């Protein structure tokens with residue numbers, strides 16, 4: 001299962017384990033960028049996340065559940081480094097300026113650098129993240145929404161202005177339908193869609 005020359009297998013075997021369950025471990029980062037900085041790794045060796053078949057949806061869902069369970073919704077923020085391939089069909093897209101930016105390929109679920117084992121970016125928006133955490137990962141909807149709203153607002157110190165429906169906070173709102181698709185967008189109380 002583990003490979004002797006793999007850094008991550010070494011970390012799984014020898015790292016400072018904080019929690020282990022369900023085929024995953026959380027270990028302390030040796031160069032923490034925050035008071036608590038953990039790496040979550042599958043216990044089994046995986047050559048590359050680029051080959052999605054090696055890390056099936058069910059296992060990816062279990063890893064996200066592991067994170068949410070260890071940290072809780074008030075300490076887990078959903079993030080996306082989405083590119084302009086957001087919600088677009090598979091094809092070639094460009095990072096940065098359209099003239100002179102760097103090309104990358106979107107397979108419709110993630111951005112990939114051509115001729116490189118590296119991932120390029122996400123092509124999913126935050127609305128997708130919330131739906132995914134609720135439907136595929138199995139979190140309660142309020143927990144998934146909190147991870148996209150009040151939790152990140154609190155992490156960056158803007159919890160008094162953003163992140164929940166409270167008198168006095170800025171009215172940046174999304175209206176979602178029963179399928180969790182965005183129907184209306186309000187910025188500072190003004191409808192923009």
Ligand SMILES: [Zn+2]
Pocket residue numbers: 002003006007008009010044045046
């Ligand atoms: Zn490994």
